[in-house]
Amino acid sequence: MKNYHIAVVGATGAVGSEFMRVLEQRGFPVASLRPLGSSRSAGKSIRFGAESLTIEELNEHSFDKIDIAFFSAGSQVARSFVPVARQAGAVAIDNSPAFRMDPDVPLVIPEINADDVRDHRGLIANPNCTAAVALMAIYPLHRAFGVRRVIAASYQAVSGSGARAIAELKQQIEAATNNRQATPEVYPHPIAFNVLPHVGSFLPTGYTSEEEKLQNEGRKIMHLPDFKASVTCVRVPVYRAHSVAVSAEFDRPVSVEQACEVLAKAPGLELIDEPHNNRYPMPLDVAGKDNCAVGRVRRDCAFENGLSFWVSGDQLLKGAALNAVQIAELL
C-alpha cells in the first residue's frame, strides 16, 4: 500500500483543522503531512496525531513531492496555487467555489458520483457545504422517484464562516449576558439571538451566491441538467452543523414508507424519524459526526408527488473535510 505525501492549505482554519483530524481518524495512509498557510500563520505549530508540525508559508515550492493537496482556503488562494500544485504533479482537492462549475473539473460527493473522479486532470472540486448536506438526502430519493425540483431553506451554523465567526458569536453572547453591545465584524449585523437571511453575496437574480449552489452544483453532481432548486440561505446562532428544510417534487408517485426505506439504506445518511418520541435531526446532535441525518419525512401537501423532509449535517465534515478525504480515498 502506497503512503501519500499530503499538503493541507489553510491548515489553521475551521475546515483546515478538521482535515488533520479526519485524516488521522480514518487512518489515511499519510507518508508526510505539510501544513501550509499565510505568512500570518507560518511558524505556528499544529498537531497531527502525536506529532507537532510547523506551518509553512505557501509559496511556489510548497507542492514539490506532494501527492495530494487539500485546499481549504478561499477562491483567490485556490486560483493562484491550485495550478502550482498541479504543475508539481500533485492532485488538488479544492474546497473553494473557484473551480466547482468548471466543466473540466469533477465536482464530487463520493456517495453520489464517485465515478466522476476518474476524469480528473489533477484537480477535483469539493461541493458547497449546504448543497452537500441537502444532496445526501435528495439524491437517494432522486434515484427512487426522479427529483424534478426542490424548495429549501437553510439554517446555517457560524462555523461555516470560519473560526472568526465562531469567536464573534461567542463574544456577542458574552456581551449580551453582561448587558453590553459587541460590534459585529464578520457579519454585517449581530448574529446572537438573531437570524440573517444573508449567506454569500447578492447576485442580479436576487438570490445569493450560496443560494444558487444547490441548483448549480446539484445539476452537475446528480448529472441532472434540468434540476431546479429555489433556496433561502439563513445564518443562525448555532456553532456547528447546518440544517435544511426541503420540499421536493418528483416525477413518480411517492410514499413516506418507500422514502424512509430508501433513506435508511442510503450511505453516509442516518434516518432519525420518530417525531412522537421527539427524535429528529438537530445540529447539536450531528455536530462532530460523519453521517448526515434526515427526518421529518412527510407527504408534501403542496406538491403532487412531493415529500418534505429535514436534513442536518456537520458542514465541516460531510460539507468539507470528510468529503474531501473521501475523494482522496477514491484516488
Added chain:
Amino acid sequence: MKNYHIAVVGATGAVGSEFMRVLEQRGFPVASLRPLGSSRSAGKSIRFGAESLTIEELNEHSFDKIDIAFFSAGSQVARSFVPVARQAGAVAIDNSPAFRMDPDVPLVIPEINADDVRDHRGLIANPNCTAAVALMAIYPLHRAFGVRRVIAASYQAVSGSGARAIAELKQQIEAATNNRQATPEVYPHPIAFNVLPHVGSFLPTGYTSEEEKLQNEGRKIMHLPDFKASVTCVRVPVYRAHSVAVSAEFDRPVSVEQACEVLAKAPGLELIDEPHNNRYPMPLDVAGKDNCAVGRVRRDCAFENGLSFWVSGDQLLKGAALNAVQIAELL
C-alpha cells in the same frame, strides 16, 4: 365616544403583558381593565399605564359588565371561559387555536378580512402568529397575482412558547457560558445554539399542528379554499420575532418590480429590500415594532410564476396582541 370595560385573560403571560402595553399605546378607549389569571397569579399586581392593577382569579363572574374580553391563555381555558364571557354579554377575542377553524367564528387579520368581523356572534378568533406574519406579505401579493400555493420554512422565537421559554433560553445560554449544562424543561431538547424542527404537536400527516395552520387559517382568512401551503416550523434561539422564508406560486405572471410596489403599499407591512446595503428584515430589528417587514423579494427559480421572499414580524404584536386590539378597534 364610548369607553369599554376590558378583561384580559392570561394577563401575566408573554402575550398578556403585550396586551396591556398595546391597549395603552394605541389609546384604546378603556373605561376599566380587569386582568385575569390562574389561582397561581391571582393577587399579583400588574401595571397598566400609571395604574397598578391586581390580577383576579378567573371564575364564573369574571366577565360581568365586561364589553371586550381578550383571551391569551391556552385552548382549554378558552373552551371553558369563552362561553362564560359570551353569556355575560362580552365579545371575546381569543388568541388560542380553540375556535379558529369553527365556521361560525370569524378568524380575522384586520388588514386582510376586516369585513368578516361583522358576522361575529360574541367571539372572534385571532390567527396563529406564524400564519399571521406570513399572510401579511402573502395576501397583498395574492390580490395582485392570485396565489396558488406556498412552500415556507419558519424561524420562530422562543417567546412564542411563552415567558418560561424565554427564561429557559436565557438559563441555557448562561449555563453554556459557564461550561455547565442546563436541563431543558419547556422544549424536549436544548434550544441554545440549536434549532428544533418541532413547533406544535405531531399529526398523522407528519406535519405539526403549527405547520398546518398557514394552509388552514390562510384559506379561511383569504377566502381561498384551494390555497395550499407546505410549511416546516422551526424553533430558533431568538428571543422575539418570527421570520418566514416563503416561495409562492401565482396564477398570473409576476415581476419583482410589481411585487415590490404592491408590498410597499400594503398596510401593516414595511418593505426592507436593499440587499446590497445589507438591508433586509431581521428579528432583532422588528422586535417591538407593530409593522411586519418583507424583503429579499426575487423571482423564484423553481416556480413558473413564482416569487421568493422573507418576512419578519413581532409575533407577540402582529402575531397576537396587536392584531387582537386591532380587531377590537373594528367593533
